[in-house]
Structure formats: structure tokens, C-alpha cells
Amino acid sequence: MSLEQVAIGSTARVADVSGSDSTSLRLLEMGLTPGVNVRVVGTAPLGGPIELELRGYRLSIRRHEAARVAIAK
Amino acid sequence: MTATPDGSASPDGSPSLAGRAGRPVVVALLGNPNTGKSTLFSALAGIPTRIGNYPGVTVEEKLGRFSHRGQSIELIDLPGTYSLVPKSPDEQVAVDVLYGRLAGVPTPDCVVVVADATNLERNLYLATQALALGLPTVVALTLSDVADDKGITIDSAELGRRLACPVVRVVAPTRAGIDALGDAVLSVMQSPRQPPQGLDAHLSAVDPRHEPAAREAIARYAWIEQLLSGVVHRQPPASRPLGERIDDVLTHRLWGTLVFAATMLAMFSSIFWLATPLMDGISSGMDWVSGLAESLLPEGAIRSLVVNGVLAGVGGVVVFVPQIAMLFLFVAILEGCGYLSRAAFLMDRLLCSVGLGGKSFIPLLSSFACAIPGIMAARTIENPRDRLLTILVAPLMSCSARLPVYLLLCGAFVPNVAVGVSWLRLPALVLAGMYAVGVATAALVALLLSQTIFRGPPQPFVMELPGWRWPRWPVVLERVREAVWSFLQNAGTLIVAVSIVVWALSSYPHNDAVIDADVAARREVLSARLAGLKADDPDQTDVAEELAALDTDDGLAAARRGAAQRHSALGWMGRLVEPLVKPLGWDWRLGCAAIASFPAREVVLGTLAVIYNLGDIDPGEEEGGTALVRRLRAATWDGTNRKVFTLPVALSIMVFFALCAQCASTLVVIGRETSSWLWPVVTFTYMTVLAWLGAFATYQIGTWMGG
Numbered sequence: 021m022s023l024e025q026v027a028i029g030s031t032a033r034v035a036d037v038s039g040s041d042s043t044s045l046r047l048l049e050m051g052l053t054p055g056v057n058v059r060v061v062g063t064a065p066l067g068g069p070i071e072l073e074l075r076g077y078r079l080s081i082r083r084h085e086a087a088r089v090a091i092a093k
Numbered sequence: 094m095t096a097t098p099d100g101s102a103s104p105d106g107s108p109s110l111a112g113r114a115g116r117p118v119v120v121a122l123l124g125n126p127n128t129g130k131s132t133l134f135s136a137l138a139g140i141p142t143r144i145g146n147y148p149g150v151t152v153e154e155k156l157g158r159f160s161h162r163g164q165s166i167e168l169i170d171l172p173g174t175y176s177l178v179p180k181s182p183d184e185q186v187a188v189d190v191l192y193g194r195l196a197g198v199p200t201p202d203c204v205v206v207v208a209d210a211t212n213l214e215r216n217l218y219l220a221t222q223a224l225a226l227g228l229p230t231v232v233a234l235t236l237s238d239v240a241d242d243k244g245i246t247i248d249s250a251e252l253g254r255r256l257a258c259p260v261v262r263v264v265a266p267t268r269a270g271i272d273a274l275g276d277a278v279l280s281v282m283q284s285p286r287q288p289p290q291g292l293d294a295h296l297s298a299v300d301p302r303h304e305p306a307a308r309e310a311i312a313r314y315a316w317i318e319q320l321l322s323g324v325v326h327r328q329p330p331a332s333r334p335l336g337e338r339i340d341d342v343l344t345h346r347l348w349g350t351l352v353f354a355a356t357m358l359a360m361f362s363s364i365f366w367l368a369t370p371l372m373d374g375i376s377s378g379m380d381w382v383s384g385l386a387e388s389l390l391p392e393g394a395i396r397s398l399v400v401n402g403v404l405a406g407v408g409g410v411v412v413f414v415p416q417i418a419m420l421f422l423f424v425a426i427l428e429g430c431g432y433l434s435r436a437a438f439l440m441d442r443l444l445c446s447v448g449l450g451g452k453s454f455i456p457l458l459s460s461f462a463c464a465i466p467g468i469m470a471a472r473t474i475e476n477p478r479d480r481l482l483t484i485l486v487a488p489l490m491s492c493s494a495r496l497p498v499y500l501l502l503c504g505a506f507v508p509n510v511a512v513g514v515s516w517l518r519l520p521a522l523v524l525a526g527m528y529a530v531g532v533a534t535a536a537l538v539a540l541l542l543s544q545t546i547f548r549g550p551p552q553p554f555v556m557e558l559p560g561w562r563w564p565r566w567p568v569v570l571e572r573v574r575e576a577v578w579s580f581l582q583n584a585g586t587l588i589v590a591v592s593i594v595v596w597a598l599s600s601y602p603h604n605d606a607v608i609d610a611d612v613a614a615r616r617e618v619l620s621a622r623l624a625g626l627k628a629d630d631p632d633q634t635d636v637a638e639e640l641a642a643l644d645t646d647d648g649l650a651a652a653r654r655g656a657a658q659r660h661s662a663l664g665w666m667g668r669l670v671e672p673l674v675k676p677l678g679w680d681w682r683l684g685c686a687a688i689a690s691f692p693a694r695e696v697v698l699g700t701l702a703v704i705y706n707l708g709d710i711d712p713g714e715e716e717g718g719t720a721l722v723r724r725l726r727a728a729t730w731d732g733t734n735r736k737v738f739t740l741p742v743a744l745s746i747m748v749f750f751a752l753c754a755q756c757a758s759t760l761v762v763i764g765r766e767t768s769s770w771l772w773p774v775v776t777f778t779y780m781t782v783l784a785w786l787g788a789f790a791t792y793q794i795g796t797w798m799g800g
Contacts, residue, residue, distance in 0.1 A: 040304045042180045043553040048310035048553055049176045051215050056314070062188075065346045068442030069451075071558060076327075077212040077339070078558040080438045082445075084554065 023058065023089035024070070025086055031059040032091040039088050051075040117158065117165040119199045120278055121190060121225055124207030126173030126214055126475070127431070127559035129235040129265055131568050133207055137274070138168045144575060153472070155197075159274035169201065173217075177222040178306060180553070182477050186231055189225060203229045203282050205274070210240035210247055210262070211560055213325055217317045223289045224258060229281040232260045233274055239562060244328030252324045257289045258566075266565055271278075291316050295450045305468055313799070331554040336561040343435055344558070353439050354434070360423045361458055371415035379408035397600060397680065399595070406592025409693055410585040413465050414760065417580055418573050420459050420466035424473065425456075425572040429564025433473060439555060448537045448543025450476060450554060453483040457535070460490035461528075464759045468766055469576055478547050482539055484766060485776055488759050489535035491751055494695045498750050499527050502696060505722040506743035523744070528752045534752060534783060580762070591757040592692050598699075599663040599689055603699025611656035622734070635727040651703075658703050663689055677749065677785070678742040678792040680730055687749070692757045694750055745788040753784035 037047050051058045051074055052058065061071040061078065069080045070079050122137075124130045134141070153171035160173070171190055172183035177549025179185040186195065193200030206223050208216035213234075224230050234240075234249060253260040263270035293464035295312035303311065332509040342348050352646040383400050390396040427433045441451030449457075450472040460467030467487045491499075503520040510519050618642040626633045642648030658664060659682075667685030682704045690697035698721065705724040728737045754760060760773040767773075 037307070039103060040307065043555070044311060045304075045306050046180060046553045046555045048217060048307055048314075049178070050557075051218070051314060053311045053314045061340065062344050062349075063346060063772065064344070064439050065350050066442040068445075069438055069554060069556075071133070071340075071344050071438065075146075075214040076214075077215055077560070080434070080556050080558055080668075082441070083225045083557065 021092055022087045023072075023091055024083050024086040026058075026060045026091065028060050028062055031057055033057055034039060034089055035092040036090045037088055038090065043087060047081070047085065047089065050079055052079075058089075058091075063079070114800045117167040118203065118278075119169065119201045120203045120205055120284065121169045121171055121201035122205050122207060123171050123191070123219065124173060124185060124211065124235075125175055125219055125557075126171070127434075127557060128207045128209040128216065128563075130170065130173060130207045131571070132265040132565050133233060133235055133263065134168065134794075135567055135571065136263075136268055136271050137401070138166075139570070140752060141170075144579070156285055159792065161272075162279065164279060166275075166278070167199070169198070170494070174219065176219060177226075177436070181475055183475060189204045191223070191228070196260070201228060203231070203278050205278065206230060206232045207235050207798060208232055210234040210237045211243055211245060214314075214321060217320065218313060220256070221289070221292070221313060221317065221320075224256060224665045227288055227290075229278075229285055230258045230272065231281055232264045233259060233270075234257065234260060235265060236562075238264045239560070243334060246326045246328070248324045252320070255289065255320050255324070257286050266567075277689050291320070295319075310454050313513045330499060331548060340435075341559050347434070349439055356427075357455075357458055360427075361462065363423070364738045368415040368419050372412050375412050375415070378407065379404060379411070383408075389416075394600075399594065401600075402593040402596035403589065404594070404691070406589035407585075408579065409592055409758065410588050412582065413463060414464045414577055417466040417469065418577050420462070420470060421573045421576040422569065424455060424470050425569040426564045428473065429562075429569055430561045431561050434558050437556065438558065441491065448547070449482055449497055449539055450479045451473070451556075452476075452540065453479060456487055457490060457580050460487040463492050463494070464488040464490065464756065465580070465762050466576075468759065468762050471766065478549065481767065481772070482542055482547055484763055485542065485772065486535040486539045488754055488756065488763075488776060488780065489531045489538065489752065491531045492756075494693060494756065495527070495697055495750055499524050499747055501718055501722065502743045502747050504718075505725065506740050508740075523747070527747055529790050530748060530751050534787075536778070538783075562706075579765070587761045588692070588758045591761075595663075595689060595692050597662075598666070599658050599661050601661055602659055604660065608656040609662050612643070612662065613648070615652065615656075616640065632727055635723055639724070639727070655703055655705065658685070658700075673785075676792070677744070677745045677788040678796070679740070680737050681730075683737070683746070687753075687755065694753075695754045697750070697755070739799075741792045741799060744795055745792035746790045749784045749788035751784075752780060752787050755779035 023032060023034070034052055034054055036054055037044050037052060056074055059073040061073050063070045064080075065081065067081045070086055072079045072081065122130055122134055133354055134155065134157060138159045141155045141157045143156040145152065153172070157167055157168040157170070159168065170650055171187040172185040174187045175182070177188050177191070179188050186464075189195040190198050191201060193205065197781040204223055204226070205219040208220055210314060232253075234247060237247075238246065249260040249262050261270055261274045261277050261282055265271070292309070292312055295315040296308060298315065299308045299311045317705045343352055349682050350518070383404050386399050386404060387396060388397060423631070424433070426437065433452075436454060437451030438453070440454040444450055444453050451611070453471070455473070456467045456471040458467075464487050467490070468484050471480050471483045471487070474483060503524050507520040507523050511517060512519050512522055619636055623633070623636045623640060626636065643652055660665075663685055664681075666680040666688050670684040670688070674681075674687070679687075685704060686697045686700040689700040702717070702721050702724075705721070705728060729735055730737055754777045760777055763776055764770055764773040
């Protein structure tokens with residue numbers, strides 16, 4: 021299961037970030053590292069980006085980027 | 094908590110840094126975006142001594158100078174970056190400056206890492222990377238007052254011990270901690286320290302399947318969690334923080350979108366309507382100055398140069414200032430309070446579908462008022478590919494300068510009939526259609542370019558939504574000042590130069606004998622036409638009127654002015670391009686008007702008035718507009734009675750002006766914002782080609798449909 025599928029308002033624990041390009045590295049650098057807790061705050065209209073809360077701040081990423089973030093069951 | 098550089102001796106008195114006598118110490122300000130770095134820069138150094146671009150890139154360089162305890166310090170504001178593994182030109186510049194790899198920029202002697210106290214965990218990512226460089230480093234905890242309000246306490250002395258560098262708490266707007274920060278900089282340079290060790294211990298714990306860069310990122314966060322344990326204390330707030338509750342509404346799919354639409358509408362209409370009186374004021378002021386110049390200077394070439402060349406050019410520059418100032422005021426406020434990122438978040442999907450990103454929305458929207466502030470507002474787009482694409486398509490949005498052209502032609506040549514329902518009139522529909530043509534073309538061009546020349550790996554849209562806070566007024570005003578100043582300084586001179594060139598083209602060569610002959614010939618043509626017309630012919634009054642005007646002083650002067658223009662280099666160029674514009678249904682006079690409107694689209698109406706012997710009237714005023722419309726309606730192809738202006742021709746002119754790049758100021762600003770002459774040339778070329786094709790299709794289809 022990936023972060024893209026997490027329901028709004030729920031919290032998930034990151035298991036892994038797939039891919040080895042600069043996007044994956046940026047996701048890690050922004051703090052989406054394995055083990056961190058992330059809350060899905062909301063989503064933009066028309067299937068736009070999602071809003072996350074982690075490490076005490078808010079981050080938005082696109083859905084296909086969220087799909088790279090695997091979450092722990 | 095007091096601002097103490099981790100327990101080391103505070104360098105009170107006047108430290109003299111060995112070997113630096115006379116030379117300023119170079120301090121680089123490094124930090125994540127949205128950390129209050131600009132506010133800290135202002136608090137330390139005041140107004141920047143220099144703002145420009147780094148050599149060879151479009152990344153803004155900001156330098157400042159100040160003195161602390163007798164030591165002169167040069168401050169370099171590095172572009173905001175999340176990591177020292179660069180992913181954008183901005184970040185590359187920050188890294189290159191730190192390593193002293195950028196020619197013309199001094200290698201920093203000391204780094205001040207700006208860290209947002211409300212978001213320390215992620216901010217320490219960059220801070221710990223910077224410490225590993227081995228340069229003398231100080232960490233400045235900004236937004237400490239906001240952290241206090243949020244119930245976050247930070248033991249900065251303990252953090253300083255763990256990081257082996259001074260950690261200074263600052264509240265930049267009130268200057269609290271600013272002196273302590275200066276002391277820490279001088280002290281850390283006198284007694285360099287070993288960078289903290291600790292990352293290696295965490296690296297071995299990371300799954301070795303990851304790439305080295307990913308392993309480092311994972312290990313670094315593990316290390317930061319350890320560094321911060323016991324240092325940061327969060328008191329859970331009694332109620333949910335206001336910022337979170339605001340976000341619930343403003344980033345909500347439905348409510349957020351509605352609030353966004355209302356905000357944009359308010360912003361757009363303010364730029365459109367509030368700036369108008371100011372622009373009118375500037376225009377009247379320039380008219381007054383022109384009148385003064387006319388009364389002071391003797392009739393002749395110098396007067397014409399001053400009034401129609403220089404003053405017209407200067408007026409054409411300063412008239413943009415209210416819009417630029419207004420837009421940057423709004424953008425700086427929205428950026429300062431954190432809404433700009435939310436707007437990009439909400440609009441991202443829509444703009445993604447045409448190959449742009451959420452941050453392109455505001456620049457494109459403001460281009461409906463004027464492309465110049467719009468293109469300048471594209472500075473807020475960090476991603477260089479998205480920024481360039483936005484700049485390239487922004488001039489396709491129908492700006493307010495196109496409106497007079499649309500209004501005049503729609504009113505004069507589009508039949509005022511109802512379409513379906515009685516309140517929906519055809520001219521209004523055509524007017525709306527012109528705006529739609531621009532938007533649709535922009536979408537297509539953006540899509541096409543993003544799939545071809547700008548094709549590349551997908552750019553990450555990993556955007557922080559910074560905490561809500563009040564905008565800092567000095568920072569807001571500084572952005573407005575900087576935008577206006579850079580426009581006047583860099584673009585203004587070139588725009589005036591272009592205006593003078595076009596004036597020269599339309600004034601020379603000047604030959605009185607040729608002009609006399611032209612006026613005499615016109616008199617003969619009109620007399621012959623009048624004799625051939627029946628008394629009840631609708632053209633009869635117009636022709637008689639133009640003929641009678643030639644016997645008045647004003648009418649003769651206007652006719653001579655028109656003749657001078659038709660026989661100038663501009664007239665020659667108009668005849669030269671006639672084969673090119675004929676397929677659009679235009680005669681050479683329209684070709685002339687299109688060329689003369691290169692400095693600014695709205696000039697086309699004034700040029701047409703001169704070409705059609707009306708002299709210097711204002712087609713924007715009702716009286717001037719009516720006179721011009723009547724003259725245009727009566728205009729015929731040379732040597733025939735065939736009318737020039739028909740509905741298909743009017744439509745073809747409108748489509749041409751909707752898509753063309755007839756605005757020297759926009760092109761100059763594109764050149765300035767991209768630091769390259771390639772992009773204005775590309776913009777002019779592609780837009781002119783599209784304008785020609787659009788006008789051609791409109792005229793041909795219109796003529797075919799009309800029978």
C-alpha cells in the first residue's frame with residue numbers, strides 16, 4: 021500500500037521510498053524516511069496534490085509521487 | 094532562553110581577525126526557503142547593496158554590507174535550498190558559492206545557517222550538511238517568537254554543544270539576538286571547531302540496498318532525531334492551533350477553491366481597476382509634460398524627437414509602474430503569509446494538464462492585466478523549466494492594452510445582433526472569443542513545448558506548505574521596491590530606445606515636395622470619388638467631409654502628417670510587407686500600423702488615425718474613436734472603391750493582435766528575466782507566426798463563409 025491510498029485524516033508510517041532518481045531523493049530529504057509518521061491532511065481538487073503533515077511541518081506532493089512512498093501495514 | 098553562543102567566550106570588545114585587516118569578512122546566509130531568511134538579511138545588512146543575477150544563470154544574487162564591532166562584513170544571501178545535493182539551478186548556485194566555485198563571487202569565510210525554530214527537524218538536515226563542509230558555521234534560529242507561541246522550546250546551548258557550533262536564537266523583525274549573532278560569527282571565525290561526528294554511526298544501520306545518497310538522507314534524519322532528543326520540547330497546545338484550523342478551510346477541496354477564486358478575483362480586479370486611476374494620472378502627467386515641451390521647443394525635428402520619441406517612450410515605461418507595484422504588493426503579501434504555496438497546491442492539477450505547474454497560476458492570471466508584471470511574478474516559480482514555459486506563454490493572455498483594439502473593432506464592424514437570447518450580443522461574444530483564443534493558444538503552446546523542447550524527466554513537485562504567519566512589512570515593501578526598480582533600471586532604458594527608433598522610422602526620410610504631391614493627389618482622388626457617388630450613397634458624407642477638411646488648417650496639417658508617415662521609412666516597410674499581409678485581408682496601411690505598434694499594441698489605433706489623415710487624435714476617447722471608425726469604414730483599397738475594413742478583416746486584425754508579440758516592453762522584460770536574448774527572439778517569432786496563421790485562417794474562413 022502506498023501513501024496515495026491513505027484516507028484523509030489518517031496517519032501512516034513510511035516503510036520505504038522506491039526509485040533512485042532526484043524525486044525520490046528529494047522525498048527522503050524532505051523527511052519522508054522509513055519509520056516516520058505521516059498524516060494525510062487533505063487533497064487538492066480534480067485529483068491534485070495531497071497535503072501531508074510530518075516532522076512538525078506541512079508538505080504537499082503530487083499523487084504519482086505519493087505512490088512511490090510505501091507505508092507499513 | 095537567552096541567546097548564547099554555546100557557552101564559549103563572547104567576543105565583546107573589538108576582535109581583530111588575523112590576516113583580514115582592511116578586507117571585509119564574507120558571510121554566506123544559507124537556509125531552506127520560507128525560513129525568514131530575507132527578514133534576517135534586512136535585519137543584519139539593511140537594504141541590499143547589490144541585487145542582480147549570478148553570472149550565467151537567472152538566479153538572483155543579493156549582497157549586503159554592514160559592520161559589527163568595527164569589523165566590516167559582506168553578506169551573501171544564498172538562494173533558498175533544502176539540501177546541498179542540488180536539484181535546481183538555485184540550489185546549484187548555493188552549493189557553488191559555498192565551495193568557492195563561482196567566478197566573481199568571493200568564497201565565504203563563514204556560513205550562517207538560517208533554521209526555522211518551528212520546524213527544526215527538517216531545517217537541521219541542511220544545517221548538518223553545511224557543518225560537514227568544515228567552514229566556520231553559526232546556526233541562527235529564526236521565527237523563535239512564532240515557536241514560543243506554538244509552545245516549542247529549544248535548548249539552544251545544548252543544541253550548540255551537540256552540533257559543535259554556536260546556535261543563536263533570533264527574532265529578526267524586532268532585532269532580538271541580532272547582535273549576539275554578529276558576535277557568534279566573529280567568535281567562530283577566531284576559534285574554528287571540528288565538525289560534529291555522528292552521521293557515520295547511523296549510516297551502518299541503514300539498509301544497504303539503498304543508493305548512497307538515499308542512505309545518507311535516511312541516516313541523517315536518524316542522526317537529527319538523536320541530536321534533537323531532549324533539546325526540543327513541545328507543549329501540546331490547549332486547542333488546535335489557529336494555523337491548522339485556517340488550513341482546514343483554505344486547502345479544502347471545495348471551500349479552499351472557493352476562497353481561492355474570491356482572492357484571485359479581488360487581486361485581479363484591484364490590479365485592473367485600482368491601477369487604472371494611477372495610470373491615467375501618469376498619462377495626464379506625461380501629456381502635461383509633452384504639452385510643456387511643445388510650447389517651449391520650436392516646431393521641428395527636435396520637438397518631434399522629444400515629444401513623439403523620448404517622452405512617448407518614457408511615458409510608455411512609467412505607465413507600467415502602478416501595475417507592477419500593485420501585483421508585487423499582492424504577491425509579496427500572499428507569499429509572506431504562506432498563501433502562495435496553498436494557491437499553487439490548489440491549482441496544480443489544472444496547470445499540470447497543460448505541462449505547467451501550480452505556481453504558474455498567478456503569473457498567468459496577472460498577465461490578463463499586463464504581461465510585464467506577470468512575467469516578473471514568474472520569479473516565484475523555483476522550477477526553471479516551469480518558469481521559462483510560463484514566461485513564454487504569459488504574453489498570450491489578452492492584456493489590457495489589447496482591449497481598446499478589441500472594443501473599437503468589435504463596436505465598429507461586428508453587427509450588434511442578439512445571439513440566441515436577447516441580452517447576449519454578438520460583439521460581446523466576439524470580445525470573449527478573443528480572450529478564449531489567447532487562453533486556448535497558450536494552453537496548446539505550453540502543452541506542445543512541454544512535450545518537445547522542454548521534455549525531460551518529470552520535475553518533482555515536493556512543496557512545503559509553510560506555517561501561516563503575518564507578512565513582514567519591510568520584506569513586502571522591499572519586494573515591491575525591487576520589482577519596480579529593476580523594471581525601470583533594466584527594461585526602461587531599452588524601451589525608450591525602441592520608442593525612439595520607431596519614431597525615427599515614421600518621421601524620416603522627410604520630403605516636403607513629396608508630401609505636397611501626396612496631399613494634392615488625395616484631394617483629386619476624393620473629388621473624383623465624390624463626383625462618381627450618388628447623393629444618397631452612404632459614403633457620400635464621409636468623402637465630402639474628408640475633402641472639406643483639407644481646406645481647414647487642422648485638416649491640412651493632419652493630412653500632411655499622414656503623408657509624411659506614409660512616405661517615411663515606415664511607409665516603405667508597410668509597402669514591403671504588403672504581400673505578406675494581403676492574405677490577411679490587409680492593405681499596406683494596416684501593415685504600417687502593425688509595424689508601428691511594435692513598441693506597444695495600443696499604438697496601432699493612434700497610428701491608424703495618423704495614416705488616415707486624422708492627425709494626433711485619441712482613439713480611446715469617444716470623439717476620437719468615432720472619427721476613426723468613420724474614417725476606417727470609408728477607407729478603400731488604393732485605386733479602387735473596394736472597402737478595406739469588412740467583418741472578416743476586423744476579425745483578422747483582432748486575432749492578429751490577440752496572438753502577436755507587439756509589445757517591446759514585454760520582450761525586453763523577457764530578456765531581462767531570462768538573462769538571454771534567445772527567449773525574446775523565440776517569443777517574438779513564435780507569436781508572430783501564430784498571429785499570422787490565426788489572422789490568415791480567420792480572414793479566409795470569414796470571407797468564404799461571407800460568400
